[in-house]
Amino acid sequence: MGNYKIFVDGSSGTTGLRIADRLAERPEFTILHISEADRKDVHARAAVINESDLSFLCLPDDAAREVVPLLRPDVRVLDTSTAHRTAPGWTYGLPELHGTREALHTATRVAVPGCHATGFIAPVAPLVELGLVTKTALLHCTSLTGYSGGGKKMIAQYEAERTDHALDAPRPYGLALHHKHLPEMAAITGLTTPPTFVPVVADYYAGMETMIPLDLPALGLTAQQVADALAEYYADQKMITVHPLNEGTDGGFLAANKLAGLDRLEIFCLANPDGTQMELISLFDNLGKGSSGAAVQCMNLMLGLDETAGLAL
Incomplete structure (x- = not known):
């Protein structure tokens, strides 16, 4: 017992x-x-x-x-x-x-936490807490999920023999910009306005890739500042790791199902050559972390x- x-x-x-x-x-x-x-x-x-x-x-x-x-x-x-x-x-x-x-x-x-919310909050909440991103910042977020996130009905839909080829392609949803994860995305990060958020479901079972672009000059930040702040915030965590600036992708690609079956989350800090734009990416399993x-x-x-x-x- x-x-x-x-x-x-x-x-x-x-x-x-x-x-x-x-x-x-x-x-x-x-x-x-x-x-x-x-x-x-x-x-x-x-x-x-x-x-x-x-x-x-x-x-x-x-x-x-x-x-x-x-x-x-x-x-x-x-x-x-x-x-x-x-x-x-x-x-x-x-x-x-x-x-x-x-x-x-x-x-x-x-x-x-909600799955998409986890992908947004993990990189953004520390930046707001540390004062690097202001609470009034207007952020954007796109999050790609496997169809298991839609529950039994959606899993059955995707795994049945198909005549509907719409399921073959990625499908953005929540297009009224009123997704149920938005309240926690604002409340837990401390942002006064929820991000503009578009989730996308695609034809693979599990895995989530949440992408948040940053306009670095508008935020008064450098890419290195952001990457260092996140690395320090999550230092010694077992379930969340932060890759060094512009490292960790698979030859410039990042498969959304790479961490399927695992319970950890990885954050990627990617910037353009002149350091004006940055993409923060959370990679994890929507059924795991x-x-x-x-x-x-x-x-x-x-x-x-x-x-x-x-x-x-």
């Missing part, structure tokens, strides 16, 4: 399934279960969560909001939905941001376990 009782509420979804698979391999956990009938009853689900040492909410936003008021305040909860990422009293689960790792040791309510890997990392810290236990580096 394990030392910790863990419940995954919504273990049949893409994120929940991957979390459940990771936990099943670890002897320190006893996994709590719920019957199919009770799964549709919010009070029955709350009762199981209240029995646990820690529970993952892998639910639609409304279902996550519905169950939380029924929970004991001391039960540790990790919500993978968008519902609580900017909510008062919730800790945003990106441990590498200053002060967050310590907060996670005692937190009972933790919101797991972008969701279930991040959730497991937070769980480890909340329970006082080795932060990287059960993670693929």
Whole structure:
């Protein structure tokens, strides 16, 4: 029997399934279960969560909001939905941001970051925190994801025999510029205005590449300043590494699925020859550091376990 009782509420979804698979391999956990009938009853689900040492909410936003008021305040909860990422009293689960790792040791309510949001926040939040990028800066972001980010329905669509050749090409979406990750992208970085953000889904299973261009003269920065600041901020982190300026690409290419199956994130700092333009790129797995890997990392810290236990580096 394990030392910790863990419940995954919504273990049949893409994120929940991957979390459940990771936990099943670890002897320190006893996994709590719920019957199919009770799964549709919010009070029955709350009762199981209240029995646990820690529970993952892998639910639609409304279902996550519905169950939380029924929970004991001391039960540790990790919500993978968008519902609580900017909510008062919730800790945003990106441990590498200053002060967050310590907060996670005692937190009972933790919101797991969104995948695209992680790719934007990881390079931008330190620059705002250090005063290199002003809070009023207007930034832009394009983020490429594999189709697994769209959940079961989209995975089935892409993996079925196709007559719709629209799926063969990359497809920008969220074109009303109103994506659900925007509130956290502004709140957690400290920006007063969310970035102009366009996500793109493409015909590969997993992997995310988030790209943020910087106009260096407008920001009053040099590329080396930016690269050095990020390298110092993330020095000695196990899950986030920063490549030196203009290093790390594969002969000028960077495949979005390069880190698929892994739980770490890499930041690339690329500048043009005259140093006026820069591209910051976060590369990671949308199912790893972008969701279930991040959730497991937070769980480890909340329970006082080795932060990287059960993670693929």
